Amino acid sequence: MTGARSYHAGLAAEQIVARYYRERGLVLREQRWRGAAGEVDVIFAEGAGLVFVEVKASDNFESAAAHLGPRQMERIYAAAGEYLGQMPLGQATETRFDVALVDGAGRVEILEAAFGL
Secondary structure, three states: OOHHHHHHHHHHHHHHHHHHHHHOOOEEEEEEEEEOOEEEEEEEEEOOEEEEEEEEEOOOHHHHHOOOOHHHHHHHHHHHHHHHOOOOOHHHOOEEEEEEEEOOOOOEEEEEEEEOO
């Protein structure tokens, strides 16, 4: 996949995932939030807590899931830590890290609390 095509496919997948979470009552706080440590694809408020979501898209769920490795998870943790620094409770804010898989047909599978601090 070319860079531009991959970029637009990623944006489309993030939009699908944002709609999925909003339909379940979560509030979109940020999309493609970038800090010094890296980027978080989508951040939602759920009650008093936050859900950090990494979106992975591919032809099928299995190959989408295979695209997330330990180094990327570390960057997401670091970026989330920066984001939490802006919150009233800081690092004490309740958090969850989900992975949202999007297949070639636009279906979504959520791996809730897929990784965590």
